Amino acid sequence: MAIKKICMLGSFSVGKTSLVGRFVQGVYSEKYLTTVGVKVDKKVVRVGAEETTLMLWDLQGDDDYEKLNLTFLRGSAGFLYVADGTRPASLDAVLNIRDRVKKNMGDLPSVLALNKADLTDQWQIGEAQIEALRAEGWPVRRTSAKEAQGIEETFLDLAARILAA
Amino acid sequence: MPALALADVMHTLDLAVFSREGNGALRLVGRAPVFLETLWPSVAKSGMMESVMEVSPYLDNFLIDAETHWKSGRSGRVRSGPWVETTEGGAEHNLEATAVSIAGTPTLLVEDLGEDYQQRRQLLQLAREKMLDYETLNTEVQRKEVLLHCVIHDMCSPLQNIMMALAMLDNEILAPEVRGMVQLALQAGKRQEGLIDNVLHTYASEVRSLYGQDDGSWPGLDLHKSAHVVIDLHRPLFAQQNLTIAFLPDGVRAGIQQVRGDAHHFERVLGNLVGNALRHAPEGSTVTVRFENEPEWVKVSVEDEGGGVTPHVQAQLFEKFQQGAVGRGKVGLGLYFCRITVSKWGGESGYTPRSGGGSIFWFRLPRNLNYATT
Numbered sequence: 001m002a003i004k005k006i007c008m009l010g011s012f013s014v015g016k017t018s019l020v021g022r023f024v025q026g027v028y029s030e031k032y033l034t035t036v037g038v039k040v041d042k043k044v045v046r047v048g049a050e051e052t053t054l055m056l057w058d059l060q061g062d063d064d065y066e067k068l069n070l071t072f073l074r075g076s077a078g079f080l081y082v083a084d085g086t087r088p089a090s091l092d093a094v095l096n097i098r099d100r101v102k103k104n105m106g107d108l109p110s111v112l113a114l115n116k117a118d119l120t121d122q123w124q125i126g127e128a129q130i131e132a133l134r135a136e137g138w139p140v141r142r143t144s145a146k147e148a149q150g151i152e153e154t155f156l157d158l159a160a161r162i163l164a165a
Numbered sequence: 166m167p168a169l170a171l172a173d174v175m176h177t178l179d180l181a182v183f184s185r186e187g188n189g190a191l192r193l194v195g196r197a198p199v200f201l202e203t204l205w206p207s208v209a210k211s212g213m214m215e216s217v218m219e220v221s222p223y224l225d226n227f228l229i230d231a232e233t234h235w236k237s238g239r240s241g242r243v244r245s246g247p248w249v250e251t252t253e254g255g256a257e258h259n260l261e262a263t264a265v266s267i268a269g270t271p272t273l274l275v276e277d278l279g280e281d282y283q284q285r286r287q288l289l290q291l292a293r294e295k296m297l298d299y300e301t302l303n304t305e306v307q308r309k310e311v312l313l314h315c316v317i318h319d320m321c322s323p324l325q326n327i328m329m330a331l332a333m334l335d336n337e338i339l340a341p342e343v344r345g346m347v348q349l350a351l352q353a354g355k356r357q358e359g360l361i362d363n364v365l366h367t368y369a370s371e372v373r374s375l376y377g378q379d380d381g382s383w384p385g386l387d388l389h390k391s392a393h394v395v396i397d398l399h400r401p402l403f404a405q406q407n408l409t410i411a412f413l414p415d416g417v418r419a420g421i422q423q424v425r426g427d428a429h430h431f432e433r434v435l436g437n438l439v440g441n442a443l444r445h446a447p448e449g450s451t452v453t454v455r456f457e458n459e460p461e462w463v464k465v466s467v468e469d470e471g472g473g474v475t476p477h478v479q480a481q482l483f484e485k486f487q488q489g490a491v492g493r494g495k496v497g498l499g500l501y502f503c504r505i506t507v508s509k510w511g512g513e514s515g516y517t518p519r520s521g522g523g524s525i526f527w528f529r530l531p532r533n534l535n536y537a538t539t
Contacts, residue, residue, distance in 0.1 A: 005222075012293045034290040036282065037247030037259070040222050055222060063293065067406065067448075069246060074226055089300060096444060099472055103447075 001044070003053045004162050005075050006155075009068070009101065010082035011093035012061025015115040018145035019082060020058045023155050028145055035060045038072060047159050054159060062097055070104050078109040078162040080154070085114040085142065086122040091129075109161035110138070113154050117142040179279070183214065185228075185235065185271035190215045200277040204250055204258050223248040224262060224275070231264030235271040247282055259283075307502055320361055328354045386426050386530070388463065389419040392454055394428075395435045402443055409451040410439075417456035417463055424463050424530040425510040431530075434506050435465065437499040438526045442469035445524070459529070462512070466527035473518050482516050503528065 008016040017035050021027050024041045039058045044051055057076075062068040073079075081098060083091040094112065112133065114125055133140050139157060143150040175182050179198045183191035190213055193201075197209035208214045218225040227245040234243040245262040252258070259282035263274045278285075331351045339347065396410055403410045435454070442452040450470040457464040474482065483504040500514075507514045507528045514528040 013297055032290075032294075034286060034293050036286045036289055037249065037261075038223055039249040039251075057223075061293070063296070066289065071230060072226065074229065087300065092444060100447065 001051055001053055002163075003042075003055055004077040004159065005055045005057060006158060006162070007057045007059055007073055007076050007079050008082060009059060009079050009094070009097050010061060011084070011087075011090040011097075012063045012066075014061065014082045014084040014087070014090050015143075015145050016061070016082045017058050019080075019113065019115065019143060019151055019154075020056050022145045022148055023151050024056065026148075028148070030146075036066075043155075045156060045159055047156060047163055050163060052159060052163065054155065062093065068097060068100070070100070073101065073105055076105065076108060078111075078158050078165075080158055081110055081112045082115055083112065083125075084116050085125045086116050086119050088124050091125060109158065109165050111154055111158045111161070112138055112140045113143045113150075114140060115143045115145060117149055118144040118147045179277050181275040183273040183275065185231075185273065189217070189228075191217060191273060194272075198277070200258055201275075203256070204252050221250060223250075227262055227264075228273075231262075231271070231273060234264050235266055238266075240266070247278060247285070307499070311501060311505070317361065324354060324357055324361070328358075383425050385421040385423050386428060386431055387420060388417060388422050388424070388431075388456060388465070389414060391428050391432050392435065392456070395432050395439055396454060398436065399439050399443060403452070406443070406446075407448050408443065408446050411451050411453045412455075413453060414456045416458045422463060423532055425512065426507075426530050430506050434503045434528065435467070437503050438467040441499065441526065442467050442471075442524070445469055445471035447471055461532055462529040463532065464527055464529045466525050468519050468523060468525045470519070470521075470523040473522060473524050474516060479516055483514060500526075 008020060010016055012034060013032055017033075017039070018028055020039075020041055021029070024043045035058060037060055041056045041058065042053055043056065044053050046052075057072060059068065059072055060066050079101060081094045083094045091114075098110070114130070117123070130140050139161070141150050141154045141157065143154055145151065173196075175194075176196045176198055179200055181198050181201045182194040184194055186192050193208065193212040193214075197212070202209040205214070205220055208220065214220050217228060224245070230243055230245075243264045245264075247259055247261045250258050250260055259278045261276050261278055263276070265272050265274065328351070331347055331354060334347050335344070335351065392412055392414070396412060400410065439452065439454065446452050446469040452470075453466075453468040455464075455466045455468065457466070483500045503526075504514050507530070511531045511533075512529050514526075517525045517527065519525050
């Protein structure tokens with residue numbers, strides 16, 4: 001069975017660990033516990049007729065305190081970028097990370113998850129902005145780890161793009 | 166120290182020592198530490214990690230860097246950074262590996278960080294929670310400043326027009342009852358102006374101070390001093406990202422300059438631009454704060470060597486209520502704050518693509534201290 005490495009990338013506190021937790025173990029915790037270093041999880045998914053093991057590298061958030069170590073990306077088949085829809089700065093951060101990653105890894109399949117979609121009253125990323133990102137050819141999906149919205153679809157979308165690449 | 170005693174020390178320190186075999190496997194040297202028995206019992210039992218990838222993909226990835234180090238023949242060590250492994254039962258272990266050469270033998274030390282990891286995490290968590298609080302507060306403050314500015318502007322402009330029209334009417338020949346109504350309207354308008362003034366005094370001290378002194382008595386600005394305040398504030402963050410910050414004052418001399426603006430808000434404007442550059446500059450590049458003398462202005466610019474701003478985003482860069490980013494260099498209210506502040510001083514602000522790649526965000530401060538504000 002093919003194994004595909006996917007790195008979770010984004011600023012801190014955007015919900016990368018929660019998305020993996022919800023997708024792999026089906027669990028979610030309200031408490032924010034920052035990730036230090038890396039945690040690797042695996043999940044077997046079926047895309048079409050094919051079974052694939054997704055190896056998910058949950059990398060610590062990139063910020064002024066801890067910078068993304070690009071050696072962690074070696075062997076990646078694709079990336080799941082995550083931003084917090086209630087924090088526009090986290091989208092700026094993701095765009096910045098994407099540039100650094102592209103420069104080092106080339107143009108690999110990726111999907112952008114705008115997480116915390118359950119916080120509708122605090123949502124700050126407009127539809128026009130999302131459309132502009134899509135117009136660049138970047139798949140954008142809204143997710144909520146808390147309410148288990150759009151998660152399976154997002155990972156499967158990325159898996160399909162990786163297998164089709 | 167005898168070999169047996171050394172193994173005991175490693176065991177006591179809960180440190181697994183592996184030697185790299187020719188076939189790529191890792192051989193456990195000495196006794197297996199307690200964490201290894203819990204985490205990877207088969208490795209602890211056999212003393213061998215045949216397929217590192219199967220046991221730990223993270224460690225397997227690190228071995229590429231470790232191999233480079235071992236082959237280089239350099240002394241010193243290479244560390245993997247922390248990572249998390251989970252036992253069959255779901256218990257988490259926080260590990261860190263170190264590659265060293267001991268008497269020419271490629272050696273890998275794997276340590277359970279235990280308490281050290283927890284302390285590191287707590288510190289980082291605290292720092293990040295503070296950053297989140299700061300981010301929230303900053304956004305809220307800027308939003309309120311902008312909102313208040315807009316509300317006051319929206320209230321003042323039509324009222325001024327109405328008052329002007331009423332004053333003109335009052336100068337015309339009018340029937341007494343009509344003049345009475347006009348004067349009533351003028352009085353109501355003056356009351357309305359008074360109310361707006363009250364709003365300003367009561368709720369908008371920050372907005373008023375935003376524009377510095379508005380009575381024509383500008384004391385001038387020590388641009389060098391303010392630039393150094395901003396640069397020094399950001400210097401640790403630049404160092405952390407392996408960025409250089411350069412200050413090129415051109416012919417603008419140190420000391421007080423006859424330009425409009427106050428130090429507090431000048432530093433906030435410059436800080437916003439430097440902060441943006443910090444976020445968008447690629448590692449190893451230089452961010453330049455530049456002053457330029459122009460006949461009627463002092464131009465201040467912040468240049469980065471990032472990817473620049475796409476043309477469709479450039480037009481909206483300094484607009485109000487721009488939340489989030491579509492392209493690089495675009496931020497929420499920061500640039501709008503810069504624009505309204507500089508504009509209130511009678512200055513200008515803008516964006517120019519940097520030749521050779523990157524962005525130049527700039528603003529001009531008028532030298533004429535009596536320059537009309539907008």
